[in-house]
Amino acid sequence: MDFLTIVQILDSSIRLATPLLLACLAGLFSERAGVFDIGLEGKMLVAAFFSAAIAATTGSVWLGLLAGVAASLVFAAIHGLASITFRGDQLISGVALNFLAAGTTVLIAQDWFAQGARTPALTGAARFAPIDLPFADALSGIPLLGPLYAQALSGHTILVYVGLLAVPATWYVLFRTRFGLRLRAVGENPGAVDTAGVSVIRLRYAAVLICGLLCGLAGAYLATGLAAGFTQDMTAGRGFIALAALIFAKWRPWYALWACLLFGFLQAVSNRYSTIDLWIVEIPNAFVIALPYILTVVILAGFVGRATPPRAGGVPYVKER
Amino acid sequence: MSDPAIELRGISKSFGAVKANKDIAIRVMPGTIHGIIGENGAGKSTLMSILYGFYRADRGEIFIRGERTDIPDSQAAIRAGIGMVFQHFKLVQNFTVLENIVLGAEEGALLTTSLGKARTLLKQLSEDYELQVDPDARIEDLGVGMQQRVEILKALYRQADILILDEPTGVLTPSEADHLFRILEGLKREGKTIILITHKLREIMEITDTVSVMRRGEMTATVKTAETGPEELAELMVGRKVLLRVEKKAAQPGARVLEIEDLRVVDGSGVERLRGISLDVRAGEILGIAGVAGNGQSELLEVLGGMRSGTGRVRVNGDELDLVGPRADARTRRARGIAHVPEDRQHEGLIMDFHAWENVAFGYHADPAYNRGLLMDNDALRRDTERKIAKFDVRPADCWQTAKNFSGGNQQKIVIARELERDPDLLLVGQPTRGVDIGAIEFIHQQIVALRDAGKAILLVSVELDEILSLSDRIAVMFDGRIMGERLPSQTDERELGLMMAGITDTDRGHTHAEVEGNLAHVHGKVG
Numbered sequence: 001m002d003f004l005t006i007v008q009i010l011d012s013s014i015r016l017a018t019p020l021l022l023a024c025l026a027g028l029f030s031e032r033a034g035v036f037d038i039g040l041e042g043k044m045l046v047a048a049f050f051s052a053a054i055a056a057t058t059g060s061v062w063l064g065l066l067a068g069v070a071a072s073l074v075f076a077a078i079h080g081l082a083s084i085t086f087r088g089d090q091l092i093s094g095v096a097l098n099f100l101a102a103g104t105t106v107l108i109a110q111d112w113f114a115q116g117a118r119t120p121a122l123t124g125a126a127r128f129a130p131i132d133l134p135f136a137d138a139l140s141g142i143p144l145l146g147p148l149y150a151q152a153l154s155g156h157t158i159l160v161y162v163g164l165l166a167v168p169a170t171w172y173v174l175f176r177t178r179f180g181l182r183l184r185a186v187g188e189n190p191g192a193v194d195t196a197g198v199s200v201i202r203l204r205y206a207a208v209l210i211c212g213l214l215c216g217l218a219g220a221y222l223a224t225g226l227a228a229g230f231t232q233d234m235t236a237g238r239g240f241i242a243l244a245a246l247i248f249a250k251w252r253p254w255y256a257l258w259a260c261l262l263f264g265f266l267q268a269v270s271n272r273y274s275t276i277d278l279w280i281v282e283i284p285n286a287f288v289i290a291l292p293y294i295l296t297v298v299i300l301a302g303f304v305g306r307a308t309p310p311r312a313g314g315v316p317y318v319k320e321r
Numbered sequence: 322m323s324d325p326a327i328e329l330r331g332i333s334k335s336f337g338a339v340k341a342n343k344d345i346a347i348r349v350m351p352g353t354i355h356g357i358i359g360e361n362g363a364g365k366s367t368l369m370s371i372l373y374g375f376y377r378a379d380r381g382e383i384f385i386r387g388e389r390t391d392i393p394d395s396q397a398a399i400r401a402g403i404g405m406v407f408q409h410f411k412l413v414q415n416f417t418v419l420e421n422i423v424l425g426a427e428e429g430a431l432l433t434t435s436l437g438k439a440r441t442l443l444k445q446l447s448e449d450y451e452l453q454v455d456p457d458a459r460i461e462d463l464g465v466g467m468q469q470r471v472e473i474l475k476a477l478y479r480q481a482d483i484l485i486l487d488e489p490t491g492v493l494t495p496s497e498a499d500h501l502f503r504i505l506e507g508l509k510r511e512g513k514t515i516i517l518i519t520h521k522l523r524e525i526m527e528i529t530d531t532v533s534v535m536r537r538g539e540m541t542a543t544v545k546t547a548e549t550g551p552e553e554l555a556e557l558m559v560g561r562k563v564l565l566r567v568e569k570k571a572a573q574p575g576a577r578v579l580e581i582e583d584l585r586v587v588d589g590s591g592v593e594r595l596r597g598i599s600l601d602v603r604a605g606e607i608l609g610i611a612g613v614a615g616n617g618q619s620e621l622l623e624v625l626g627g628m629r630s631g632t633g634r635v636r637v638n639g640d641e642l643d644l645v646g647p648r649a650d651a652r653t654r655r656a657r658g659i660a661h662v663p664e665d666r667q668h669e670g671l672i673m674d675f676h677a678w679e680n681v682a683f684g685y686h687a688d689p690a691y692n693r694g695l696l697m698d699n700d701a702l703r704r705d706t707e708r709k710i711a712k713f714d715v716r717p718a719d720c721w722q723t724a725k726n727f728s729g730g731n732q733q734k735i736v737i738a739r740e741l742e743r744d745p746d747l748l749l750v751g752q753p754t755r756g757v758d759i760g761a762i763e764f765i766h767q768q769i770v771a772l773r774d775a776g777k778a779i780l781l782v783s784v785e786l787d788e789i790l791s792l793s794d795r796i797a798v799m800f801d802g803r804i805m806g807e808r809l810p811s812q813t814d815e816r817e818l819g820l821m822m823a824g825i826t827d828t829d830r831g832h833t834h835a836e837v838e839g840n841l842a843h844v845h846g847k848v849g
Contacts, residue, residue, distance in 0.1 A: 175432075176431060176432055177430055177431055177432060178427040178429070178431070178432060178435070179430070180432075181416075181420060181427070181432060182424065182425070184413075184416075185416065185424050188413045188414060188415060188416070189411065189412065189413045189414065191407075191411045192411040192412055192413050192421070192424065193424065193425065194395065194411075195373075195395055195405065195407065195411040196395070196399075196411075196424050196425025196426065196475075197394065197395040197396030197398075197399045197425050198396075198424075198425045311414065311415075319375055
C-alpha cells in the first residue's frame with residue numbers, strides 16, 4: 001500500500017464519515033435532552049429525497065438543501081409532538097417515522113419523476129461543488145502533510161466542513177452556554193429543570209428541532225454531495241450506524257468525531273478492497289462492514305469503559321405531585 | 322401587626338372526582354416556622370404544589386405579603402420569593418453543586434460569568450447560614466444530608482424568603498435532622514418564613530411556632546404549637562383518638578428460630594454490602610434493625626428472603642439454609658416457614674396492575690387450596706381473599722380492585738395479610754409503615770405484636786427510629802454492612818442509637834457534628 005493510496009482512503013473516509021457525523025451530533029442533541037431518536041435514518045432519507053428532488057427541479061442545490069432540511073424538520077416536529085407533547089413511546093414514534101420515510105420517498109419519487117423511484121442525476125449547480133481550502137496547491141509540495149492537507153482534507157463540499165465545525169460548536173453550546181447546561185439537565189433530571197422555573201417542553205422541542213436540522217444537512221449531503229441524486233433507501237442504515245457511533249462516543253461531541261471517522265474509515269476500506277490480507281489471515285470485506293456494529297455491541301456490553309446514557313432518556317416528562 | 326407572609330383564601334383543587342383540597346384557608350406569619358401536618362393523602366403536597374406553581378387551584382386566592390399574587394408556574398413562585406425543598410430532591414446527579422445551583426437562574430447566555438458570580442454568592446450564603454458544601458463536588462458523590470443543603474442553597478440563591486420543606490427529615494439521621502433544625506432556626510432569625518410539611522409529630526413539637534392540621538383535603542385546625550400536644554394533634558389528623566404508643570407485654574423469648582453467622586453479601590458492582598453479620602432471633606421476640614437507609618439492611622432482608630445470594634451460615638429452626646444455588650430462592654424460603662414483607666411494597670410486594678385477589682396468591686400460588694388439578698381455583702382464591710380483606714380491614718373491601726387503587730396503608734395491609742395468615746415461624750418485615758397513615762400504622766403494629774405473642778420470631782427493619790424503639794424487644798444497629806452493637810430499648814435512647822447509626826460506637830464521648838457527617842458521607846459516597 002503506497003502513500004497515495006492511504007491519502008485516497010483518508011479522503012474517502014472523511015467523505016463517508018460526514019453524514020454519520022452530522023446524524024450522530026443530531027442524535028447527541030436529542031438524546032442529551034432525554035428524547036431517544038431511532039428515527040435519524042428516516043429523517044436523513046426524507047432530507048435526501050427532498051433536497052435531490054428540489055435541486056433537480058430548480059437546478060439550485062441551495063434550494064434543495066433548504067427543502068431537505070425543511071422535510072427533516074417536519075419529521076422532527078412529528079417526533080416531538082408524539083414523544084414530548086403526547087408522551088408517546090419514543091422508540092415506536094421513531095420506528096414509525098423510519099417506515100413512513102422509506103415508503104413516502106419512494107412513492108413520491110416514482111410519481112414525480114417516473115424513473116424507478118429515483119430522482120434524475122444531478123449535475124452542475126444542482127450538486128455541491130468541491131471547495132479548495134486556502135493554500136492547498138501551495139502546500140501540496142510539503143512531504144507527508146502537504147498531500148494530506150491538499151488531497152485528504154481539502155477539496156470536499158461545504159457540508160463536510162460544516163460537519164467538522166459542528167463538533168467544536170456542539171461542544172461549546174453544550175458545555176459553555178446556559179442553553180447547554182439546561183439541555184443536559186433536562187436529559188438527566190427534567191424535574192430539576194421544571195422546578196427551577198424552566199420549561200421542559202420548550203427545551204426538548206429545541207433539542208429535537210436541532211436534531212432535525214442536523215439530520216437534514218446529513219441527508220442533503222448524501223444526495224447532493226456524496227452522490228448525485230436520490231435512490232431508494234440510499235441512507236442504507238447510516239442513521240443506525242450514527243446511533244452506534246453515539247453510544248460508542250458516550251454521548252460526547254469530540255468522541256463522536258473520532259467514532260464517526262473510525263466508522264467512515266472502515267467503510268472506506270471495505271469499499272476499496274474486497275478482501276484484506278493481514279500477513280496470513282484473509283479478512284473478508286463483509287467483516288469490515290460489520291465491524292462498526294461489532295464494536296458497538298462490545299461497547300454496550302461494557303468491555304470498554306461504561307457508556308451511561310442520559311438518565312431521563314426515553315421517559316416522557318410528567319409533573320409529579 | 323404585619324401582613325402574613327402567605328395567606329391562602331378558599332383554595333380548592335380537584336383531580337377528577339377526588340377533592341384534594343377543599344376551601345383551604347391559612348395565614349403564615351413572617352419570621353415563623355409554620356408546620357403543616359396531616360396523613361398521606363390529606364392534601365398537604367397538593368396545597369404546596371399550588372403554592373409553587375405546579376398546579377393551578379380551581380378556586381381561591383393567594384396573597385403574598387399582603388398582595389394578591391397569581392402563581393401560574395414555578396417561575397412565578399420563584400419571583401414571589403418562594404423556595405421549595407422537595408422530598409425527592411430535584412438535583413442533576415452528574416452536575417456539580419455549583420451547576421445545580423445556577424441551573425435556571427443563570428446570569429447570561431454564557432456559563433463562565435454566572436458560575437463565577439454564583440461561587441462568590443454561595444460562599445457568602447454558606448457562611449451566613451452554616452450551610453457548608455463544596456461547590457465543585459458532584460451531587461452523586463454527596464450524602465443525602467449534603468444534597469438537602471444544596472436544595473436549600475438553591476432556594477436562597479434565588480433570594481427566597483419563604484422556604485417550604487416537604488418531609489425534609491425522612492432521609493436523615495437524627496443528628497442530621499438536628500443540624501437541619503439548627504439551620505432552620507438560623508434562617509428564622511434572619512427573618513425568613515419557613516413552612517415545614519411533615520407527618521412526624523415530634524418534629525412539629527420540636528421546631529414549629531404554629532401548626533396547621535389537614536385531614537381529607539380540609540384544614541381542620543391551626544394552633545400555636547406551645548398550646549397543643551402530640552395526642553391532640555394526632556386526634557386532629559386522624560379524626561379519632563389514636564394510640565401513639567404500642568401497647569405490648571414483655572416478650573417471652575423462646576428457642577432460637579433464626580441464627581445468622583458471618584453473613585456476607587457482595588453486590589453486582591463488587592461492593593461488599595454485608596460484612597460478616599451475626600444475629601439471633603428467638604421465638605416470641607421482635608429484633609429491630611436500626612440504621613440509615615443504604616447501610617445493608619435491605620440486602621440483609623433480601624438474602625434472608627431468597628432474593629439475593631450470599632455467603633456464611635443461616636439456620637432456621639436449626640436447619641441450614643442454602644444461600645446460593647437453585648434452593649436459595651424465595652419459594653424454598655416460604656416452604657421453610659419464612660414470610661417476607663418486603664421494604665418496597667409497590668415493586669416487590671405487589672403487582673400494582675393486578676387485582677387484590679391475584680396479589681394475595683403471589684408466592685403461594687402452588688398452594689393446593691388454590692389449585693384444582695392443572696388449573697387455578699380462582700373462586701377459592703377469591704373467597705380466601707375476601708376473608709383476609711375482612712380480617713385485616715382492607716378498604717375498600719373489594720377483591721376486584723387493582724392494587725394501585727388502594728391507599729398506601731391498605732396496600733400494605735394486603736401484603737401483611739398475605740404473609741401473616743400463613744402462620745410463619747419467622748417474619749421478615751421491612752419498613753412496615755412507610756407511607757402508611759397513622760390509623761393504619763396502629764393496626765399494622767398491633768398485628769406484628771400479636772404474631773410475636775403467638776410465639777413467632779420477627780426481624781424488623783425500619784429507618785424510623787420511633788418505630789424501632791416502640792416495637793422491638795431488642796435493637797441491633799447497622800452501619801456500613803456491619804452490626805454496630807445491640808441494645809435493649811429500655812436501656813438506650815435516640816441519641817445513642819443515632820450516633821451508632823453514624824458509625825460511632827463509643828457513645829459516651831462527645832462528638833462533633835463533622836465526625837458524624839464525615840462517616841455518613843463516606844458511606845453515601847459508596848452507595849451513590
